[in-house]
Amino acid sequence: MKIYTKTGDAGQTSLFAGGRVSKDSIRVTAYGDTDELNAVLGIVLTTTPEEFERTVLESVQRDLFAIGARLASPAAPENATADRMALPAERIGELEQAIDRCDADLPPLESFILPGGTPKAAALHHARTVCRRAERSVVTLHATAEVPAEILTYLNRLSDLLFMLARLANHRAGVVDNTW
Numbered sequence: 001m002k003i004y005t006k007t008g009d010a011g012q013t014s015l016f017a018g019g020r021v022s023k024d025s026i027r028v029t030a031y032g033d034t035d036e037l038n039a040v041l042g043i044v045l046t047t048t049p050e051e052f053e054r055t056v057l058e059s060v061q062r063d064l065f066a067i068g069a070r071l072a073s074p075a076a077p078e079n080a081t082a083d084r085m086a087l088p089a090e091r092i093g094e095l096e097q098a099i100d101r102c103d104a105d106l107p108p109l110e111s112f113i114l115p116g117g118t119p120k121a122a123a124l125h126h127a128r129t130v131c132r133r134a135e136r137s138v139v140t141l142h143a144t145a146e147v148p149a150e151i152l153t154y155l156n157r158l159s160d161l162l163f164m165l166a167r168l169a170n171h172r173a174g175v176v177d178n179t180w
Helices: 026-044 051-071 080-085 090-104 119-142 149-172
Strands: 012-014 020-022
Touching: 020 026, 026 051, 026 119, 051 080, 051 090, 051 149, 090 149, 119 149
Parallel strands: none
Antiparallel strands: 012 020
């Protein structure tokens, strides 16, 4: 199978569960922003994360694939693919547990901080901002199409986790966050 199909040359793309839309549709933007977030997390994973970070982020990458597939499908398919596109409710709880684990190791946050510090923290802050953009795109899609509520909640919680992981990366490296 060739990687190029030429079917998108006129500005249309196929959706995961069938149908075609313009490449500038909000649906394509929403799953494209989610895909970009996944790629940024791939960059984060090159910064030699600790086992906890690696486990959490690799799980998040799998979740983002499921979210992207669901966003690329106006209606959830009723076949074996539907299971791969599901985002189990417990995943949000697992993100919250990871946030709490980070928080337990950090000094209290008393002011806004500027993104940066170590390369790992900077990459996590970048991922956080891409996550917020993906969240905004999904909210825009949700205004005109059905989007499972757990996707919105997941992305909101994920940006919080990425912020906490960035703070933790600096803290563990002995780098003080630069306050605003």
